[in-house]
Amino acid sequence: MTLADRQEHLQFNQAQRDAFAADLATHLALDSARVRRDEPMSSHTTFRVGGPADFYIEPATPDELVAILKLARQHHLPVTVLGNGSNVVVADRGIRGIVISLGQPMATIRRTNNCLVAGAGALLSRVAAYAAREGLGGLAFASGIPGTIGGAVMMNAGAYEHCMADVVHSTRYLDTDWTERIAEGPELAFGYRTSLFKGTDRIVTETTLCLKPQDPAEIQKEMNDLAVRRRTSQPLELPSAGSAFKRPPGHYAGKLISDCGLKGFAIGGAAVSTKHAGFIVNLGQATASDVAAVFNYVQATVERETGILLEREVLFIGDWD
Ligand SMILES: Cc1cc2nc3c(=O)[nH]c(=O)nc-3n(C[C@H](O)[C@H](O)[C@H](O)COP(=O)(O)OP(=O)(O)OC[C@H]3O[C@@H](n4cnc5c(N)ncnc54)[C@H](O)[C@@H]3O)c2cc1C
Structure with missing residues (x-):
């Protein structure tokens, strides 16, 4: 590419991004804290490396998520979904297009019977602590994994002989046609660090974890012991x-x-x-x-x-x- 071609290309990209930003402001009432431009990804990844994302957006609901995806497609901007950024290395040149971060605004946790329903943005540490307080065992293994529910289901995160597949009952997700669907059991296609969601554009929005009643003090002790093991070896x-x-x-x-x-x-x-x-x-x-x-x-x-x-x-x- 010649220098002139490159300048033209950059100007085209800039115009494309400005048009997206204008449309986003018109169609969605997101406060400025939830939409950032040229956001350094080193601030959003546990490796603390990585250049800027053209857009970094934090939706608060699945409807907002769909609206952002639709606008992105309309403006031909690529989308990257992230949770807590604890399993990625972002390039020094950053990420072109839109990073959709599913974090705190989509992090609700609620109990139904012996199950917890957690939003994709809920941190595993918080879900595990919630389960312990509720006297629901089976999630202690995940308490030290610094990811979100969405990232953990996608990766089938695991530790100390357990993994998400042991506790996930069902997962609500946005399919590639932006329809909300629920997958459960074998449909989740869990394997070693893989799932139905790996390598696809499907986006986890909520997961139901089914756990077993256990003495809260016992669960807390298990989590403390595992934290010591992690600190000692990692x-x-x-x-x-x-x-x-x-x-x-x-x-x-x-x-x-x-x-x-x-x-x-x-x-x-x-x-x-x-x-x-x-x-x-x-x-x-x-x-x-x-x-x-x-x-x-x-x-x-x-x-x-x-x-x-x-x-x-x-x-x-x-x-x-
Ligand atoms: C100190 C340390 C210890 C760790 N220990 C463990 C461990 O014991 N076991 C383990 O398995 N991992 C471990 N990890 C890795 C990491 O924490 C897990 O893989 C975690 O599940 C990633 O979650 P995340 O939200 O950070 O995902 P991210 O890093 O944000 O994303 C990872 C991938 O998941 C995708 N993704 C994120 N959210 C969604 C969503 N809602 N829907 C669809 N796709 C999504 C992203 O597109 C990306 O491809 C560790 C990491 C660190 C830094």
Whole structure:
């Protein structure tokens, strides 16, 4: 692309974004705190890296969500959905189009019988604490996972031999045609870090978790014990996105990486954690490119040394090209 072509392209994008912003203001009464332009994604991801999203919008209801999706399509702007940004690395150039953040405005939690119905934006830590207070057991495993219900269902997040599939009864979601649907049981297609929602444009809006009555003090103790285990074994003091790679069948990614002598290996501000080799961390000033370079180096080294190709668990999103 010549410089003139590039300038024309940028001007076209700017006009397209201005038109979207004007339409959004006309059709939806969102206060300015819930619609931001050129929003740095390093402020919205646990890795603390990533450039600006053209638009960062926080809908408060499924209807608002649909209205934003419709406007985005009308203006040919791509959409990226995020929860708490705890399983992603956003490119240094950021994310073109619209980031829809399902967070606090869609975070209601209510009890019906022995089930909790939680909005997609509810943090797992809050849902687990709510369950403990209500004397509903089965969610302690999730109390230390720093994601939202939406992100956790999408990833089938899990820890300590349990995962979301064990407790999710049904999930309400927006299908790709923007119709609200409910999936339950085998329809949810849960597998290791995957579900019906992975790799699709379906958006989780609410999930029903069915739990078992248990003494609140017992649940609290279980959560405290797991928190100690996490603090002792994981580098929670540094920004990261949790386990960098999936567990290869019959192995542990952290042990393979450690056995290859990669603990502490660093490029720029990103490094393999010295505390747990399964984590890649931001030492403070990492760029997304540093993080990607460490991921690639680790992957290539482990494959060369062991013949095992590690698969990323963390998702790389945004403008990487
Ligand atoms: C310190 C630390 C520890 C961690 N420990 C664990 C662990 O023990 N077990 C574990 O499984 N993970 C762990 N993680 C990773 C992460 O917290 C989980 O994968 C979590 O479920 C991601 O949720 P999120 O809301 O942050 O999703 P995001 O990172 O915001 O998004 C992840 C993916 O989910 C999609 N998504 C988000 N919300 C929705 C929605 N409503 N509908 C459809 N798609 C959606 C996004 O598009 C993206 O593709 C850890 C991360 C950190 C930083």
